[in-house]
Amino acid sequence: MDGAPGRVVIAGGSGLIGTALCASYRDAGYAVTRLVRRPAGQPDERCWDPAAPDPALVDGADILVNLAGAPLGDRRWTASYRETVRASRVGTAQALARMAAAAARPPARFLSASGIRFYGIDRGAEVLTEDSAPGDGGLLPSVAREWEAATEPASAAGVAVCHLRLGLVLAREGGLLARLLPLFRLGLGARFGTGREYWSYVSLGDAVNAFRYLSKRDGAAGPYNVTAPEPVPNREFTAALGRALRRPVPFSVPFAVLRPVFGGIAAEVFGGLRVIPARLADDGFVCRHPDVDTAIAAALAGVRRPRWAAHADPHEPPPAVPRGGPGPAARPRNGIAGPAE
Ligand SMILES: NC(=O)c1ccc[n+]([C@@H]2O[C@H](COP(=O)([O-])OP(=O)(O)OC[C@H]3O[C@@H](n4cnc5c(N)ncnc54)[C@H](OP(=O)(O)O)[C@@H]3O)[C@@H](O)[C@H]2O)c1
Secondary structure (H helix, E strand, O other): OOOOOOEEEEEOOOOHHHHHHHHHHHHOOOEEEEEEOOOOOOOOEEEOOOOOOOHHHOOOOOEEEEOOOOOOOOOOOOHHHHHHHHHHHHHHHHHHHHHHHHOOOOOOEEEEEEEHHHHOOOOOOOEEOOOOOOOOOOHHHHHHHHHHHOOHHHHHOOOEEEEEEEOEEEEOOEHHHHHHHHHHHOOOOEEEOOOOOEEOEEEHHHHHHHHHHHHHOOOOOEEEEEOOOOOEEHHHHHHHHHHHHOOOOOEEEOHHHHHHHHHHHHHHHHOOOEEOOHHHHHHOOOOOOOOHHHHHHHHHHOOOOOOOOOOOOOOOOOOOOOOOOOOHHHOOOOOOOOOOO
16 A cells, blocks of 8 residues: 555444544544444544445545444343344444445455454463464354454455454553553552463554554555563563552452352453464564553553654654654653654
């Protein structure tokens, strides 16, 4: 793909990752259209119905992004909610893929979210790359496999499809970290399970930058693990969080306690996977928060989009800095890509 910004269409753009990604694309000069399931209320929104996909909505887009999915941590996983979790990912991916395939001018690239639960629930200390075998044993591994397979109509029509297997996205604005923070701030932090289960995290900034990177990377297609290169056992993760907050982490919550609280999803939330971003690293993508301390620090700093923020593509020259430099207030706090001009 050439280096010029283009037009991006995003489903699920109102969520944690989508909000930051839309801002990053806009800052880089892309025209962004968000597909929303309610009546459109903003100039950049278009109403869509995943049950009645309209190819005209993606016609002429350069990049199509799928970030849709019902939340995993907000509700009890009843049989009907399990179906919502599945359908909101698989059905949406399939609807978007069909729209892309049927569009008069299909998007060149389809970046579709997936998750590291593709590799299963708990694989001990095994290092998992994109070449590792899929796992099974729970809802999320089977959803992830179906989620990725659902984009087949787009691939068959010649669209380059990337599946971004996201790790635990760290942000104070949402996700698991936002739920843990109040407890840890009160000094009630705990390690979970045996403490040996690997947590494969990624800063929100690096997750956004991975989407931006794959938007322009020539020949990008297939699965990409979007995780920091140094996953750690959760006892190290929770200790690092305690250090960052200057609070003790006095407790240990074994699975016997997690199961009654979280029900069947305890293992799916806290099971260990040691996933590394082998393909992104081979491609030269530079992770700005490669270790647990820098990733947690970036998450705690929150979303900042300063004018001279770090650039998404490490192969591109950084944007010009005015004489005198950006000044301390303008320095990136979490590494989310800023303007490309
Ligand atoms: N955050 C993580 O740690 C993480 C890790 C691995 C994978 N992922 C995946 O990455 C994607 C984005 O994550 P996120 O953290 O940004 O999620 P999020 O904040 O929960 O946002 C997801 C978006 O999905 C849409 N959505 C919600 N319920 C839906 C439903 N029933 N049917 C269709 N769409 C629905 C909403 O957009 P509209 O209301 O605008 O349609 C929402 O903004 C999700 O698919 C998630 O599973 C996230």
